[in-house]
Amino acid sequence: MSASAKTWLERIRALPLDKADGRPIKIMNVCGGHERSITMAGLRKALPDTIELVPGPGCPVCICPEEDIFEAIQLALHEEIILVAFGDMLRVPVNVAKAEARTLEQAKAQGADIRPIASPTEAISIARDNPGTQVVFFAAGFETTTAPVAAMLAEGVPDNLSILLSGRLTWPAVAMLLDSGTPGFDALIAPGHVSTVMGPEEWEFVVKDHKIPAAVAGFTPESLLAAMYSTLRQLIEGRCFLDNCYPQLVRAGGNKSAQAHLATTMQVVDANWRGIGIIPASGYQLAEAYRSHDARERFPTYADDARKRAGEMPPGCDCAQVVLGKLYPNQCRLFGTACKPRNPIGPCMVSDEGACRIWWSAGIREPAAQEEREETLA
Template identity: 70%
Template sequence: MPAQTIAQTWLARIRELALPRPIRLMNVCGGHERSISFSGIRGALPPGIEIIPGPGCPVCVCPEEDLYEAIRLSLEEDVVLVAFGDMLRVPANVPKGEPRSLEQARAAGADVRPVASPQEAASIARAEPDKPVVFFVAGFETTTAPVAAMLAEGVPDNLLILLAARLTWPAVAMLLDSGEAAFDALIAPGHVATVMGPEEWSFVVERHRMPAAIAGFTPESLLAATYSVLRQTIEDRPFLDNCYPELVRPGGNPTARRWLSEVMQVEDANWRGIGIIPDSGFALRPAWQHLDARRVFPAPEDTRRRAGEMPPGCDCASVVLGRIFPDQCRLYGRACTPRNPIGPCMVSDEGACRIWWSSGLREARSA
């Protein structure tokens, strides 16, 4: 059956459901949000069903102080600074007139280069043997596993890692444990479950009796997951449904998990605008800490006035936590646009504000 027909069938089944009340679903993944927005799923659903974008953008939650450290290293040390492309435009809080992003640092003379993969970072290090090459790594499990594999297989001695990687599920756990979660069911990220296994999301059902389904990135998979959690809600029978069986298997990807376990350890970590979330960050294990850029280039004490915060007026933290929609941010479509991003959610292709803007929603919601 063609994909479009499958999607239409799921949508028809959703429209036949008798909902007991308005239901709010949170999707965790930036890729999910992009598919939902660009395929028109949100507008096609019956009234009473809301889909809320959640904390699925690693660029958006990368600590501001880590970004500032990357900018500082690129400008003050004789290094090549490499990072995934989205990170180059994320703004840090610096005094007026100073470079506020890696892109601006490059314009000021720093050797900053975008990369698309860990292997590209290693290749640059091999091509520049007389210089430290600092790989600024922000990402979730799917990004961190290839970095761990690269380190396990061996890298040039001059390749250093500035790590700002996070696990996905602890942010959702924090929201649910706080008792302030503004959603009734969860659509969990299929790519993370492919690596880590669906079991990581069982706490949503077991601890909180909340319906949950793992989805892929096509409209038909997302609509299947939506139908599943709505049925679970109506029947008061929450369980973890795998609506991405093509790739998601029990236990996940054992090779990727082995690399992560061998190279990385998990510790408490800061999320930009949110704060410390327990057991939510990756760090290098002792055997690889000689490659830690923070140890090789210790940072001076940070005395910036807004160190670690979101920019003034930016509501990205509330967007990431699903407390407001992107077009409810005070800066959305006014001071903050993709051409001039104020907050990180307007920078990345996985940021909800950038996705909503790119899908055609260009004006802020009226108060």
């Protein structure tokens, strides 16, 4: 692991990488942070043409169900509350008439008291500073951001603070892809931060049940290239195991304290992923003992069942296909034309962990040719 990025690249280039069917070897990176590191470091161009790096379902903003965002917007507009949310969530659009608020940012412009925060501790501070006002924390995210919310609840929160929870687990989406029979990748780079919290063992199923090489990686080019080298060696040698290329933070068993807080304050349930549909055992809801702090229990419901249908992306937006690794960002029909960071149509162009936003920030601005899109989907 102490080798330089240059050394890892040389080791990868020295491997016999030709596949029998002539197709490139596809390595999926689950984490949006990994995708950002890969793209900003230019690793795709540095690797041999026989390797393709596929962005995966690791952007919590991208998969947050439209009905949850819609509910947050309506709560903020119609109730006398302060709504707080992680900053990226404020710009994610929902499908409504042009005259209505499409984002939390637009709802704020219409007079709703909506405030971006960076951590759960800020939600507690806002609640304590406003004891006469109900504060709703719209908490969307994967395990790494849901665990601090769980810890906050376990340690006790002000009576005027409630949670509108939209937490998701990462591994069930990968399991869904693998169970589909057409996962679209030959090896997996597992997320470092999620593995720090939940333990690398969560990803053993990739190796044991599906015989696909896997390695946990950190966020430096060195760690990512080491993980790629490991999975490529596994493919070549015909032996699969889960490698840990992020030993600085990832330990066997993960963070037991964080896991205990999650187990105490939350329950795992079937959950909707935007544009994808219901994935079994992939979401969190507050445990019975903490329902008094559930915004869905405390306030009138603004849920809209009509919004729970799969495929809930704006017309023409292929964000769901990008999230599932079926298309590259610039192969979306709207990329670089109707959809740009200043006017995002789909959620993948909003978040810093969204693959479309990452590619745009790296200077990839032109949409791919229709022929290239069709070839990828084939």
